[in-house]
Every structure is written in structure tokens, then in C-alpha cells.
């Protein structure tokens with residue numbers, strides 16, 4: 001059998017050495033013509049992709065270091081679209097101005113403009129953490145959870161479990177998770193509405209009321225809060241987690 005490797009130029013000494021080493025390694029490899037190459041995924045014994053195994057991988061936190069908030073986000077009892085938004089935020093895939101500027105420079109006319117604070121450049125870390133609007137909402141959430149607050153450097157420091165927020169127990173964990181994702185959800189909805197609907201926006205205090213509403217609504221349909229109605233949860237989070 002002859003092999004045509006399709007070299008278009010002479011190989012240098014190092015490349016010849018590497019090629020010789022490759023050929024030695026391939027010496028005992030026998031291709032099976034009846035079995036074409038295929039992608040195999042490690043998560044399933046049969047190598048096939050399944051949503052169930054990938055979901056389990058995300059829930060377990062995965063083995064990849066870029067996935068630390070996965071265990072938290074995918075377990076929070078919020079609608080799937082909210083989890084997906086949280087996940088996009090973690091990965092930096094939301095279409096903030098800095099991302100648009102890189103992907104489609106012509107579509108982003110104001111890369112240095114954050115429509116929420118009307119000052120700093122809009123990046124995911126800015127809009128979800130450092131923007132004065134976001135900062136206000138996080139401060140309120142941490143205050144409600146009775147946890148000291150200092151602004152973290154990046155968003156992923158917020159999108160994770162907090163073992164002391166709201167105290168101990170399942171109710172505390174449920175409320176914390178819903179609160180975190182409610183902040184992310186309200187910020188993004190407000191930002192999009194101002195950007196795409198020529199909408200003047202509301203005060204920060206009103207946004208906080210929305211965070212309280214969404215977080216309370218989501219926890220109210222969880223089994224941990226089955227003995228509480230929505231209005232009593234909204235009225236007093238601290239009382240609800242006792």
C-alpha cells in the first residue's frame with residue numbers, strides 16, 4: 001500500500017522527526033473499513049449525546065473548571081428561560097455592547113454606553129455587577145439575606161450558593177437561588193426594554209420591588225414554601241424562611 005500525505009513543501013528536520021515518530025506510533029494501528037469514524041461522548045456508555053446525561057453533568061458541577069456556577073444555577077427553582085439567561089451570563093454570552101462590538105461592530109453604535117446608568121461601558125460584569133443599578137439590587141438582596149456585602153470583581157462570584165444567606169435549610173437555599181436569578185432577570189429585562197422599546201425606565205427602588213415579586217413568585221410554587229402564599233412571602237422574606 002502506498003501513502004500520499006500531500007506534502008506541498010520539503011519538511012524541515014524537526015518535522016521529519018515528528019513525522020517519523022508519528023509513523024512509529026501508527027505502526028500497529030489498523031483501520032477497520034466497515035466502521036467509519038464517529039463522534040463519541042464520554043457521558044454515555046454508548047457514546048451518544050442525551051439531554052439527560054448533559055443535564056446531570058451540569059448539575060454535578062462538571063469536571064471543567066469553567067463550570068463552577070453550574071451546580072447552583074441549574075438547581076435553582078426558577079423557569080428554564082431564567083436558568084438559561086443565568087447560564088449565558090456566566091459564560092459571558094449575553095449580547096452586551098462589548099460582545100456586539102466584537103461580533104458585529106456595525107450593530108453596536110454605542111459600545112461605551114450603559115443604558116441603565118448612562119455612564120460606563122456595557123460589559124457583562126458591568127451590567128450585572130458594577131453598574132450602579134445592579135449594585136443597588138445586589139446590596140438589597142444581601143441586606144435581606146443578612147449577609148455582609150462587598151462588590152465582587154466579577155459576576156460569577158455572585159452566581160453561586162451562599163451557605164449563610166437567609167440562614168440554614170432548604171427554604172433558605174431556595175430563596176437565595178431565586179433571589180440571585182431574579183436580580184439577573186430584572187436587570188436584563190429592564191436593560192432590553194430601555195434599549196429596544198424606547199422606554200424611559202423606572203427607579204431602582206421599583207426594580208427592587210420586581211426582584212422581590214419574581215423571587216417570591218418562584219419560591220411560592222416550590223415544595224419548600226407550599227405552606228405559604230405569595231403575598232405573605234413578599235411581605236417578609238425573613239419570616240418565610242424560618
Ligand SMILES: [Zn+2]
Pocket residue numbers: 114115116117118119120126127130131132133
Ligand atoms: Zn451601567
